[in-house]
Amino acid sequence: MSSITLTGITKSYDGPPVVVDLDLQVETGTVFGLLGPSGCGKTTTLKMIAGLLEPDTGDIRFDAASVLAVPPEKRRIGMVFQQPRLFPHMNVEQNVGFGLRMQGLRPRDALPRVRECLAMVQLDRFARRYPHQLSGGQQQRVALARAVVTDPVVLLLDEPLSNLDTQLREQMRRLIRRVQERLEITTIFVTHDQDEASELSDRMAVMLDGRLAQTGRPIDLFMRPESVAVARFLGSTNLLPGRLRAPGLLETPLGPLAASCTDAAEPDRPVTVSLRWEHLAIARAAEPGRLREGPNSFRGVICDVVFGPSRIRYTVEVDRVPLVAVMPTEHEYRRGQAIVVHIDPRRVRVLPGDDLTDEPASDDG
Numbered sequence: 468m469s470s471i472t473l474t475g476i477t478k479s480y481d482g483p484p485v486v487v488d489l490d491l492q493v494e495t496g497t498v499f500g501l502l503g504p505s506g507c508g509k510t511t512t513l514k515m516i517a518g519l520l521e522p523d524t525g526d527i528r529f530d531a532a533s534v535l536a537v538p539p540e541k542r543r544i545g546m547v548f549q550q551p552r553l554f555p556h557m558n559v560e561q562n563v564g565f566g567l568r569m570q571g572l573r574p575r576d577a578l579p580r581v582r583e584c585l586a587m588v589q590l591d592r593f594a595r596r597y598p599h600q601l602s603g604g605q606q607q608r609v610a611l612a613r614a615v616v617t618d619p620v621v622l623l624l625d626e627p628l629s630n631l632d633t634q635l636r637e638q639m640r641r642l643i644r645r646v647q648e649r650l651e652i653t654t655i656f657v658t659h660d661q662d663e664a665s666e667l668s669d670r671m672a673v674m675l676d677g678r679l680a681q682t683g684r685p686i687d688l689f690m691r692p693e694s695v696a697v698a699r700f701l702g703s704t705n706l707l708p709g710r711l712r713a714p715g716l717l718e719t720p721l722g723p724l725a726a727s728c729t730d731a732a733e734p735d736r737p738v739t740v741s742l743r744w745e746h747l748a749i750a751r752a753a754e755p756g757r758l759r760e761g762p763n764s765f766r767g768v769i770c771d772v773v774f775g776p777s778r779i780r781y782t783v784e785v786d787r788v789p790l791v792a793v794m795p796t797e798h799e800y801r802r803g804q805a806i807v808v809h810i811d812p813r814r815v816r817v818l819p820g821d822d823l824t825d826e827p828a829s830d831d832g
Contacts, residue, residue, distance in 0.1 A: 468653050469529040469620040470495045471516065476525035478511055485511050487677040489525070493670075498647055498654045500668030500685070502661065504700065508677040509657045513623050516655065517544050529620065545614030545652075547627040551606040553598040559585065559609050560594040566617040584612040587646055604635040611643065615650060622647065622654040628663060640666050661701060665689065673697050690743070695818050698741045705742040705790050708821045710735055717817065720788045725762050726815035737821035746814035747792035749783060752805040763810045769800050783808055 471493040478486040486508040493499040501509045514520040516527060518539035526533050534542055553562050560581055567577035585591045588608040598606055607627055614622060624643070628636045644667055647654050658664050664671050665685040672682040681688055681697045692698035698706060709719040711732040717724045719740055732738045752766060770789070771782035778793045781800060785808060792808065800806060 468495045468651055471499075471621060471653060471655065472526075472528040473512070473516070474526045474528075476512070476515060476522045476527065478508075478515060478520065478522050484523075485677050486515075486522075489677075489679060491672070491679065491682075493653060493655060495530075495653055496651045497669040498644070498656060498667055500664035500671035501655060501657045501674055502659065502664040502671055503674035504659055507674045509674050510625055512674075513625050513655060513657050516621070517546055517623055518542050543617075543620045544623060545617065545619035545621070546623045547607070547610050547614050547625065549626045549629055551598070551603075551610040553606055553609055553613075555598050558595050558597050559590060559601070562598070562609055563612045563616050566613060570617065580616055581612075584616045587615075587649065588612045588642060602635075604631055604639060607631065607639060608642065611646065615646065615652070620653065622650075622652045624654065624656045626658050626660075629658075629660070636660075636663070643667060673700060675700060691816065692741065692818065695739045695820055695822055698739075698816070698818060703744045703793075705744070705747075706823055707740045707742070707788070708823060709738050709740040709817070711738060711817070715812070717815070721765055721785055721790075723762070724810065724815060725812040726817055727813045728815075729817050732817050732819070739818040739821050739823060741816035741818055742790070742810060743814065743816075744780070744791045744793045746811060747783075747790060748809045748811075749781065749792050749794060749798075749800070749806045750809075751800070752807050763812055763815075765808045765810075767806055767808050769802055769804045769806055772800070772802055 473489055473491040476486055476489040477484050489512065501512065503509045511520060515522050518537065527535060563584055564574065564577045564581040567580060582591060585594055588611055590605065590608050590612065593601065593605065628639050631639060640663060656667050668685055670683065671685050671688060673680045673688060675696055681693050689701055692701060695706065698704055707719050709717045711729050711734050712718045715726055715729055717726055717740060724740065765785045767783040767785035769781055770784045773780040778795055779799065781792050781794065783790045783792060783806060790808060
């Protein structure tokens, strides 16, 4: 196992940098999720760690030792790509044992380790099958076993689940986590899928335009974004312009809004108010006992309803301001129904700046 440290990493492809002055620390034995949209530089970063690309500036260290001069095959890295890239003429056992044979082990000497890794990914019964006889999920499990069979010190995963269906993705997430915990291997997981990043990562970062926009625990990034850009990318939140009029009191298009923490805001300066969908509570206007009207309670009307298997997404209009709220399926409201929206002051997130121009439509992430 090794810690991974990137310092001042910059990379360009004959044009503007795609990775800009990047500093990153991944602790030994942990899973770090690198989350970002297509083209943000996350796969380029992974390839530089693997040695497949050379940075223009900066250093990459495993523990205390720089690996910039170390070729990829000497870095003791296991890597799983978006496509399994299995050898079609080799069976499962031969595919998994390929790296050990490249290290000079005879097939009979490598066999115990190969079988151990196949059992770890629950494919020991498929050792004699060929790639074309496997499902997509099984092929990715072979790729995972092949990546860890050589006992690497670092495991790199480049969107390995993006081509799988929802059920297989969930199964593979659990499997990857079990394998990682069993081997205690330092892992970096690159993805654009927020569920994958939050479920797999001990720590994660949002990467935007070649830079790390915010790093921390998954719950910190989702519940406490530090910028409009991060809040917007993570989605599932209502973003409103506002101003701090008094300690703990914001002026917003909804009206006065109480917030428990406004330390980051300067009086009478524009801010952005972030209200996550799941933090808005709604009740019928004819049910005053359900939600007490008062500070942070607003009357509105349901204008859209989207049903999901575990929750319903409502679009509510309050004084012509649309808000999205999600509620469990046992609370069902209909379009045109008058309701009351309540927002807990502890759940109001105040972000610096008010750059809400060209805001894309919210996406349930």
